[in-house]
Amino acid sequence: MNNNAAFMQLVPFIAVAIIFYFLLIRPQQKQLKETKQMLEALKAGDKVVTRGGMIGVITAVKGEEVEVRIAEGVKALFTRSAIGAVLNQAK
Numbered sequence: 001m002n003n004n005a006a007f008m009q010l011v012p013f014i015a016v017a018i019i020f021y022f023l024l025i026r027p028q029q030k031q032l033k034e035t036k037q038m039l040e041a042l043k044a045g046d047k048v049v050t051r052g053g054m055i056g057v058i059t060a061v062k063g064e065e066v067e068v069r070i071a072e073g074v075k076a077l078f079t080r081s082a083i084g085a086v087l088n089q090a091k
Contacts, residue, residue, distance in 0.1 A: 039080045042066060051084040 042048070046058045048068065056068035059075060066078050 047087040
């Protein structure tokens with residue numbers, strides 16, 4: 001009976017751990033995977049927004065660096081990780 005009582009005391013902790021996994025850890029892992037795929041798929045012509053809020057169009061991708069045209073005649077160089085989202089992709 002002592003073994004059963006000890007197990008019953010662990011059940012709430014196990015339940016909380018399972019809930020924690022499905023509500024916090026799993027969605028975060030999914031989001032990281034989607035972000036990684038988005039960064040790997042960057043190409044010239046994509047309209048992007050940087051993590052700093054700057055909007056522009058990618059003109060060139062050079063390894064881990066991305067050249068973004070932010071205004072007519074103005075280009076800036078960012079790392080891939082500085083890109084926050086792709087607004088629309090070129091067709």
